[in-house]
Amino acid sequence: MTECAIYRARERIDVEGDISDTLDEALLSDDRAFCWIDLHEPTETEFDLASSELNLHPLAVEDAVEAHQRPKLERYGDVLLVVLKTLSYDRANTDVRTGELMLFIGRSYVITVRHGDVDPLGQVRRRLDKDPTLIDFGPSAVLYGVIDAVVDRYVDIVDEVHAAVTDLEERVFVSTRGPVAEDIYALKREVLEIHNAVDPLVPVVSSIVTGESVRVAPEALPFFRDVADHVMLVDSRVDSLNELLPQVLAAHLAQVGVQQNDDARRITAWAAIFAMPTMIAGIYGMNFDVMPELRWAFGYPMAIFAMVAVCTVLFVMFRRSRWL
Known part of the structure; x- marks a missing residue:
């Protein structure tokens, strides 16, 4: 457990103790209070306490422990499970690394389970501290903050990948020497990694905005609509990169043929x-x-x-x- 706090009256109160104590205190609090517990790569034994306290569905527990899920939104009774893909980009090696972030959201609690090295949650905590009015949204504030932070990182990575594609285009039309084809295939593989993270997220955010699967505070809907716009923008840019890279490869092969x-x-x-x-x-x-x-x-x-x-x-x- 890397973070354990209760948000009440627009303030964060750090809690010392185990998950059970935090959940009990949050459940006994007023309707506007909620707790946020963050777990990093928990084992099944470590997650048993949370699952037993909240009576989580075995399939949801399995998803949290095993990971390797695509972005999705599922409801298990009163518990909402949201799965996101976290991304990081190593431009020197043209490598997109993926992780997973799961949110278990109830009436008065949020449990986040992280897999991988990427941690966007610190940014969300700082944002809640800086803008306490978001806390009035309840657990929806954490859901919005996490999705927004993850999508913002998608935007940065797509910008970096687009710059890498531009460099490849210049290499193709300036010189046909060097391992250009190998670099194009490698970059295509990384773009597919981004696509697998972004594309399934579009219906997830859309269902939140339309209220099909989860009801959020009316005041929070404009924030979720803004995130939905960003997700669809990133998704369209990733589709454009997917279409552009084969054209770059075709141009390279044509250049090689002419040479x-x-x-x-x-x-x-x-x-x-x-x-x-x-x-x-x-x-x-x-x-x-x-x-x-x-x-x-x-x-x-x-x-x-x-x-x-x-x-x-x-x-x-x-x-x-x-x-x-």
């Missing part, structure tokens, strides 16, 4: 140029006693002159046709 054709034409042109001296030397290298110009004093200079002249003419012709 190979140019190389083949150069090789053919130089082969034709060197073939002519070889032919002349081969003719005059035959071992016959009777041959024209065989004993002519100017025969050797004329053969050399003919080689140079033919090579020069061929070189000029290939140069004009841009084969060289």
Whole structure:
């Protein structure tokens, strides 16, 4: 347990003790108070206390302990389970790392379970401390703050990935050398990681805004609508990157094809140029006693002159046709 606090009367009260004590105090508080308990990668034994106190559904407990869930929203009786994907981006290695964040939301409590190294919850706590009016929303304040912090991180990562795609485009059109294709495939794989985190989140946030699965305080709806707009914006940008990367790869392959054709034409042109001296030397290298110009004093200079002249003419012709 990394955080345990009760929010009451627009103030945060840190609580010392186990989960049971915190939940009891929160449940006995007034309707406007709620507790927030944060757990980081708990084992099944460590999560048993919370699950037994709140009578959580076994499937919800399994999701919290095992992780590896896609973003979703499910209701188990009076408990709402929201699953989010957290992301971090290592631009040096072009690597998107994923984690998971689960929220168990009840009438007077929020339990967050984190898997992975990314921790957006500190930002949410600071925001609640800075703007205590959000606490009036109850547990919905934590739900909004967490989704907003996660989506803001999505925006930053998409900006960084877009910059990486722009760099790839420049590399494709400036130079076809280097492992461009491998980098495109690697970046495509990371964009898919982002897509798997963002795309399933769109219906989750939409269901919250429309009230299909959970009722939030009316005052909180504009905040959730703002988050929904950001999620859909990020989702559209990720779709654009998914469409752009194959086009970058196609442009790279086209560039490689053009370069190979140019190389083949150069090789053919130089082969034709060197073939002519070889032919002349081969003719005059035959071992016959009777041959024209065989004993002519100017025969050797004329053969050399003919080689140079033919090579020069061929070189000029290939140069004009841009084969060289």
